[in-house]
Amino acid sequence: MSGVRLLVGTRKGAFVLSSDGKRERWAVSGPHFAGWEVYHVKGSPADPDRLYASQSSGWSGQVIQRSDDGGVTWEPVGNKFAYDGVPGTHQWYDGTPHPWEFERVWHLEPSLEDPDTVYAGVEDAGLFRSTDGGRQWQELPALRGHKSGPSWQPGAGGMCLHTIILDPARPGRMFAAISAAGAFRSDDAGQTWRPINQGLHSEGIPDPDAEVGHCVHRLAMHPSRPSVLYMQKHWDVMRSDDAGESWHEVSGNLPTDFGFPIDVHAHEPDTIYVVPITSDAEHFPPEGKLRVYRSRTGGGEWEALTDGLPQEHCYVNVLRDAMTVDTLDSCGVYFGTTGGQVYASADAGDSWAPIVRDLPAVLSVEAQTLP
Amino acid sequence: MIRVVLPAHLRTLARVDGEVKLDVAGQVTQRSVLDALEARYPALAGTIRDHDGGARRAFIRFFACEQDLSHQTPDTPLPEAVASGAEPYLIVGAMAGG
Numbered sequence: 001m002s003g004v005r006l007l008v009g010t011r012k013g014a015f016v017l018s019s020d021g022k023r024e025r026w027a028v029s030g031p032h033f034a035g036w037e038v039y040h041v042k043g044s045p046a047d048p049d050r051l052y053a054s055q056s057s058g059w060s061g062q063v064i065q066r067s068d069d070g071g072v073t074w075e076p077v078g079n080k081f082a083y084d085g086v087p088g089t090h091q092w093y094d095g096t097p098h099p100w101e102f103e104r105v106w107h108l109e110p111s112l113e114d115p116d117t118v119y120a121g122v123e124d125a126g127l128f129r130s131t132d133g134g135r136q137w138q139e140l141p142a143l144r145g146h147k148s149g150p151s152w153q154p155g156a157g158g159m160c161l162h163t164i165i166l167d168p169a170r171p172g173r174m175f176a177a178i179s180a181a182g183a184f185r186s187d188d189a190g191q192t193w194r195p196i197n198q199g200l201h202s203e204g205i206p207d208p209d210a211e212v213g214h215c216v217h218r219l220a221m222h223p224s225r226p227s228v229l230y231m232q233k234h235w236d237v238m239r240s241d242d243a244g245e246s247w248h249e250v251s252g253n254l255p256t257d258f259g260f261p262i263d264v265h266a267h268e269p270d271t272i273y274v275v276p277i278t279s280d281a282e283h284f285p286p287e288g289k290l291r292v293y294r295s296r297t298g299g300g301e302w303e304a305l306t307d308g309l310p311q312e313h314c315y316v317n318v319l320r321d322a323m324t325v326d327t328l329d330s331c332g333v334y335f336g337t338t339g340g341q342v343y344a345s346a347d348a349g350d351s352w353a354p355i356v357r358d359l360p361a362v363l364s365v366e367a368q369t370l371p
Numbered sequence: 372m373i374r375v376v377l378p379a380h381l382r383t384l385a386r387v388d389g390e391v392k393l394d395v396a397g398q399v400t401q402r403s404v405l406d407a408l409e410a411r412y413p414a415l416a417g418t419i420r421d422h423d424g425g426a427r428r429a430f431i432r433f434f435a436c437e438q439d440l441s442h443q444t445p446d447t448p449l450p451e452a453v454a455s456g457a458e459p460y461l462i463v464g465a466m467a468g469g
Binding site: 033034035036057058059060061062063076079080082 | 378379380381383384413414416417418419422423428430431464465
């Protein structure tokens, strides 16, 4: 019988949550790498037993862990992330030049075909690739070296490259997003990049319609329709129908269009999910009610999903990498909170139940659908 | 035989319990001890000092014989008590965090 494995990164370690296809009863293993921040754990689409985890701490820096047995055992692999050449400067919070300094890996994106190839999005923003299962990492320097690089500036969480999407239909096309620079696209496997931010409008930067400088929180794509992208920006939920060439706002009737994650139903490319957060000053749900909002129209028209979610006194956040879907017939949707809950819906968001309630603050959740 | 005490997180990463005992060829310095430590436990590379240049990570300190050696040059000989194994070389995580 098919099943689901959730890979959960938290402030104090990683957890693996496993269930059969009913998704009613879950086994919990962990903490793995106890006491360390685990920003992200993700499995290879080509080999679901091959997992990569980003483990870090302020004391001891970055470690990359690899599992070849679905998270039962782990092996530290390479952790040398050296920028190509002399990295130069970006803008600091106050607008002054600041040297590029590696801080941590935010996001790991395994290749769609090769379990040994994996991309890493890092802070300060850069894109790295390993082709030997994580042992050695080389920067793809063209992104950081884009002419706009010296003008990029950090978001509140750091200047992170947090989103990497590989286009399944067009080999070599990939998308990346950086806070606070914006979205970028490469059509040649990362050799060249260009900003794709036309249509974004951001208050709080000198030119609200600038080519770069936007605090993009997350991008999402349905693999069957890779030219359509969805974006949760700092403020505004956006949609592109031309692979990022232009964007239009689809916030519609959301109670607030600030938030972090956005994701797409596994079988319905026009069904998308966000978790509205009150504001950039108040990182918790409006009115203390934890509500996932679902649009079945690709944005614009949204419905609140509340069944099983706390509707009073809830002041958690849901971070950008902390929502995911499985690919079972009835699409499962999952998200983790900064309060340590991981919620699951086995009916595409109609109803929810917590799998766990008391983990450390959840940084990321990824689902693997197992045969 | 050099005795090295690691902070808890790094003992876990290196999969060791208690003190690490190392044979160090030649002069016993912080650099030679850390080189030997990383050669024995490659997972520790980059977690105590930078890959490039070997600079001590900011929140890591080096103590021995009730002295703070964190700011000594890497090639300064360690105290004889460390070189003889009478006293351990302590790699310490700064007290901070949550």
